[in-house]
Amino acid sequence: MNAHVDAQVSAGRPKPGRAAKDRLDNGLPAVPNxxxxxxxxxxxxACLYPLLLVVAVSFTDEQAIVTGGYSIIPARFSLYAYRYLFEDAAQIFRSYGVSILVTLIGTVSSTLLTALLAFPLSRREMPYRGALAFGVFFTMLFSGGLVPWYLVYNAAGLNNTLWALVVPHLVAPLNVIVMRTFFANTIPQPLIESAKIDGAGEFRIFAGIVLPLSSPVLAxxxxxxxxxxxxxxxxxxxFISDNKLVSLQYLMYKTIYNIQYLNSGLVDATVAGNATAAIPTETVRMAMAIVGIGPIVFVYPFLQKYFVKGLTVGAVKG
Incomplete structure (x- = not known):
């Protein structure tokens, strides 16, 4: 009887709206879209403003920056910073090519090697799995130091080669841990076991099952x-003393260092002449930032949809 009365009373009440339902479900007032x-x-x-400011300053006359400071709208438009920067355009384009080549080779090789190390670490049946995982983690806390690092690569004959720019970053311990956790938490173990029953080997499982299911963490x-x-x-x-093999970032670093040295007052005025007065110090820094950031701005949008999923799924459990 009581249940029948409660049902009638409930039927007579108006149904809550969407906002009221959100408040009931979450216990908090609904926030308008x-x-x-x-x-x-x-x-x-707020995130775009610094980038727009850098672009604006790079197209501003140096004297206007000195007298009026930074402005989102150039007080006096000028391309002198870019003309100064591209006086040695051949060197800049050569360094661009070195950076692009090293980035492509290094990224593909590093991602593949990281996956090849992380996948066995994610398998519980792997012998000495704990010791190997500890070795990977140990390198995050301690390193051999700069001198042993240099001596090892020098003994391997990597000086003044592109491999000297690729090899040092091939395997990052943090990336191995993130990828191992992704494999352990996302790849279904029954799927691997069924593939084994069907006769697939470890490399066939890795290439045919694990990698296709791991796009987020790979990206x-x-x-x-x-x-x-x-x-x-x-x-x-x-490692690089040949100007033909320097990366773009190191070329930008050397240019900024040379400008700072010329403007430091340590150079004899009789030797330097009026050269230092023509150097657009602030604007050329911003122009370098624009030149150096270009390719990364175009790469990130293609990987953004995988980025958050791959990072969070691979970092929840250890």
């Missing part, structure tokens, strides 16, 4: 390695 859009639009503008690690190779200037400074 317009407010969320406005908040994210402001956050997007995430690939993006990490792309950034690591593209932004690396230190390796060139250690």
């Amino acid at each position: 317009a407010l969320l859009i406005a908040v994210f639009a402001l956050l997007s503008l 995430t690690v690939g993006l990490f390695q792309t950034l690591a190779y593209w932004n690396d200037w230190f390796t060139s400074s250690v």
Whole structure:
């Protein structure tokens, strides 16, 4: 009887609207979509503003920067910073080619080697799995130091070769841990066991089952390695003395260092003449940033849809 009365009372009540349902489900007031859009639009503008400022300053006259400071709208438009930067255009394009080649070879090789190491570590039946995993983790905490690092690569004959820019970043321990966790938590173990029953070997399982199901983590690690190779200037400074093999980032670093040295007052004015007065210090820095960031801006949108999924799934459990 009581149940029948409760049903009638419930039937007579008006059904809650969408906003009321959201408040009932979440226990919090529903946030209007317009407010969320406005908040994210402001956050997007806050992220874009520094980039737009760098672009604006790179196209501004140097004297206007000195007198009026930075501005999102150039006070006096000028291309002098880019003309100064591309006075040695052949060297810049050559360094661009070196960076692109090293990034492509390094990213593909590094992602494949990381996967080849992470997959066995994700298999519980692998012998000495714990010891090998500890060895990978140990290298995140301790390193041999700069001098042994240089001596090893020098003894291998990698000085003044492109391999000197590729090999040091081939396997990153953090990427191995992220990829191992992704394999362990995402690839169904019964799927691997059924493939074994059908006669598939380990390499067939890895190439035919694991890699096709691991696009998110492969894209995430690939993006990490792309950034690591593209932004690396230190390796060139250690192993490369041939100007034909220097990376773009190291070339930009040397240019900025030379400008700072010329403007430091340590150069004799009788030797330097009026050369230092013609150097657009601030604007050329911004022009270098624009020149150096170009390819990465175009790579990230293609990997963005995989990035968050690959990083979060591979980092929840160890």
